[in-house]
Amino acid sequence: MPEADGRFAPSPTGPLHVGNLRTALLAWLFARRHGAKFLLRIEDLDTGRVRPEHEAGQLADLAAIGLDWDGEVVRQSERLPRYEEAITALDRDGRLYPCFCTRREIREAASAPHGPLPEGAYPGTCRELTAAQRAAREREGRPPALRLRADAAHVAFVDELLGPVEGIVDDLVIRRNDGAPAYNLAVVVDDAAQGIGEVVRGADLVDSTPRQLLLFGLLGAAAPSYAHVPLVLGPDGARLAKRHGPVTLADRAALGASPAQVRGQIAETLGLAEPGEAPSMTQLLERFDPATLPREPTVWTDGA
Ligand code: GLU
Numbered sequence: 001m002p003e004a005d006g007r008f009a010p011s012p013t014g015p016l017h018v019g020n021l022r023t024a025l026l027a028w029l030f031a032r033r034h035g036a037k038f039l040l041r042i043e044d045l046d047t048g049r050v051r052p053e054h055e056a057g058q059l060a061d062l063a064a065i066g067l068d069w070d071g072e073v074v075r076q077s078e079r080l081p082r083y084e085e086a087i088t089a090l091d092r093d094g095r096l097y098p099c100f101c102t103r104r105e106i107r108e109a110a111s112a113p114h115g116p117l118p119e120g121a122y123p124g125t126c127r128e129l130t131a132a133q134r135a136a137r138e139r140e141g142r143p144p145a146l147r148l149r150a151d152a153a154h155v156a157f158v159d160e161l162l163g164p165v166e167g168i169v170d171d172l173v174i175r176r177n178d179g180a181p182a183y184n185l186a187v188v189v190d191d192a193a194q195g196i197g198e199v200v201r202g203a204d205l206v207d208s209t210p211r212q213l214l215l216f217g218l219l220g221a222a223a224p225s226y227a228h229v230p231l232v233l234g235p236d237g238a239r240l241a242k243r244h245g246p247v248t249l250a251d252r253a254a255l256g257a258s259p260a261q262v263r264g265q266i267a268e269t270l271g272l273a274e275p276g277e278a279p280s281m282t283q284l285l286e287r288f289d290p291a292t293l294p295r296e297p298t299v300w301t302d303g304a
Pocket of ligand 1 (some may be wrong): 009010159187200202
């Protein structure tokens with residue numbers, strides 16, 4: 001296996017829970033198993049949801065469970081000119097158009113069937129607006145988002161854990177109507193700039209991957225490989241969240257569990273530790289084999 005640098009890219013919107021920490025641990029194991037670099041990137045573009053104080057807490061928790069990383073932590077909020085460069089390049093290629101739709105309009109339009117596009121996809125309402133129609137909408141004072149002409153591209157890839165995945169890409173947002181670069185654009189620009197060879201992240205993001213692969217191609221960048229790891233769920237079957245009980249390191253510490261013990265519990269859900277065992281990072285690396293990872297979501301039942 002050639003060296004493929006990896007990364008973990010949390011959004012500082014709250015404390016990391018055991019599901020997030022498990023994904024981070026896996027991303028670290030994937031990278032370190034062949035001695036590759038492991039980078040941290042703070043995805044702090046969504047200013048409505050980001051709370052800067054969570055960044056320090058997240059980094060401290062990652063270090064507490066034993067992760068180390070290479071180089072400085074990268075913050076997306078400090079890289080806005082890079083995203084603008086990519087947006088300019090896509091625009092120069094005639095790939096972008098302004099979209100004036102409100103969320104409600106999109107919801108209503110997207111619920112109707114639209115050829116090959118999946119349900120909920122943007123149906124292209126603003127794609128063919130004339131210059132006069134655009135000017136009229138601008139006069140109404142609606143700030144436009146910028147969308148990509150994706151031409152309903154069919155994108156297929158082989159995920160290292162999920163196997164073959166395919167998707168039809170709709171006209172995704174590239175710059176939001178509040179001016180912020182959209183998630184998919186920023187991730188692709190950064191994964192390319194940071195030379196990431198293997199992206200390990202939660203399976204909840206797999207639907208974004210065809211979109212991101214299309215963008216890698218349009219921006220002339222080499223795409224990484226992907227391993228989408230099964231999620232951790234609460235006892236009710238929903239994605240793990242704070243409401244499921246003591247799920248953060250701080251919560252667990254209040255119950256007397258050390259970070260190494262929490263890591264042991266996480267490792268147990270990965271088949272890398274016996275119950276009650278707290279293996280070291282070196283032991284985990286020795287035991288780690290992507291081929292033996294669980295392919296199904298794990299239910300976190302330890303509510304106390
Ligand atoms: N920032 C994203 C999140 O916290 C992860 C993005 C990615 O790994 O591509 O869900």
